[in-house]
Amino acid sequence: MSVPSVKFNNGLSCPILGLGTWQSEPGAVAQAVTVAIDAGYRHIDCAHLYGNEREVGQAIREKIKQGHVIRENLFITSKIWNTYHRPDLVEKAVRTSLDDLGVTYLDLYLIHWPMAYKEGDDPFPADSNGKVIYSDVDYIDTWRAMEKLVEQGLVKSIGLSNFNSKQIDRVLKIAKIKPVTNQVECHPYLSQQKLFDFCKARGITLTAYSPLGSPNRPWAKPGDPLLLEEPKVKSIAAKYKKTPAQVLIRYQIDRGIIVIPKSTTKERIIENYNVWDFQLSREDIALISTMECNGRLIPQAEGRAHKHHPFVNEEF
Template sequence: MAVPSVKLNNGLSIPIFGLGTWKSKPGEVTQAVKDAIDIGYRHIDCAHVYGNEKEVGEALEAKFKEGVIKREDIFITSKLWITFLRPDLVENALKTTLSNLKLDYLDLYLIHWPIAYKEEGDLFPLDADGNIQHSDTDYVDTWKALEACVKKGLTKSIGVSNFNSKQIQRVLDVATIPPVTNQVECHPYLNQKRLIDFCKSKHIVITAYSPLGSPDRPWAKPDDPKLLDDPKLKSIAAKYGKSTAQVVLRWNVQRGNVTIPKSVTKSRIAENFDIFNFKLSDEDIALIDTFDCNGRICPMDRSTESPHYPFHEPF
């Protein structure tokens, strides 16, 4: 079954549903990507910092060789890690990702966070006291280097991730190629309505990461609320004969958000994909919207001192 696509502001299209690979272990992700492609996924979301792009590349290479897909059939996103935001480092970082993924070009390349870390060292550079070392690189300068990568054919589209509305506006003020998407955490406990409305007004698509509330995040506490166990969601799911995960994913897709749940379990990858044969009522969409409690699970709280920390702003 073909996944519906969303038109981007540069005229290209992105499949509205994809496979996330954050936290997918290198030993598991190759099979997960192969399974996803066989099930019908045509959008894979990657990032340098996930540490598994080579294994994703092996899966893509295998499916190209089998003739299951051609390069133009699949949409591949990756992200520029924040130790490489200095403009002179951007192109090589992208080329490293392309080499790892065994690709000639990306469909979409994102600035992973507006925050910059100290360059040319560890991916999470620490000082003697164990605190993150930040850089004064400004993502606006990074953006110009990304535009050069588009002109060289290394990526077809560029965008941002975890940017607030003011940060997006700063990029737009200097951009000759505007961002096509802002990839942000988005689920019923953090519905991002104001940011979505802002991005829509600028013709920027939202991509929703952690759409299931990322229950396997390493820093989860035992007493943290679990989105998929929410009794109100369970009752909606029962009405449609679907799982709570399917209802939550359908809610994001129906709002027009590109949605990228992560899984390495074949049955779950298939279940997540099985959301295009039902539709939530407007009333249920509105009801799920009321679950918002600013329940952010990826606060990047080691970087609150950075001048570019995105979550001090209201949206």
């Protein structure tokens, strides 16, 4: 079956479920994308920082060559990294992703984070003390350069990632082209309800990354809570005869949030897609939402001192 879509404020549509590729290792990510497309996924979420766009592109091109899918039926997202925020580097950044992915346009291009880092090839430029060197480029100027990519036909839609409410409003005040989405960490520990309502009121969708609680994040410590093991999630999964992961994915879909679970395991990729034969009740959603504890798992700690870090003042 085809995945239900969410309509953007520019009239274009995005499949509500996609495959995330963060931490998908070279050597595994091509197979993951192949399995996903075979299973029915048409939305692939990528980023230059992930270091695997070339391999993602190889898998996409192979599936197109096999006649399994056409480019127009795929929705491909990428993101501009912090070291390319300077307006004169924005087109270079998108062309790098286009070349790596082997496509002529992106369906969606996002500003990965609002913080700019020192320009150059090193994604985390550091001083002698190991601290990231920042750039003073304002994401407002980056946004203006992003708009030109739409005008050039290099990208169809543009949006934000990891922006807080005040930062979104700053962009909206100067935007000729409105952001279509804000991609943020979102799961029951961090339900983002305030940000979701804020964005919805402005015609901006929310996209949830790490919807399963990012159990494989490199900085996880022994004893950290595991979302997939939460009794409330497991009880709802048993009720529907589904897995905890399927319940967590459905939690976002039933709220109207685009969701991009990541996996490189064939069985899990297929399992994460098979969420169309059930729907959570309002009571289920309310119960899951009681787990909210502002439990942010992806803090982007190395950018903490940047004036544009989105979480320092815990703005929603």
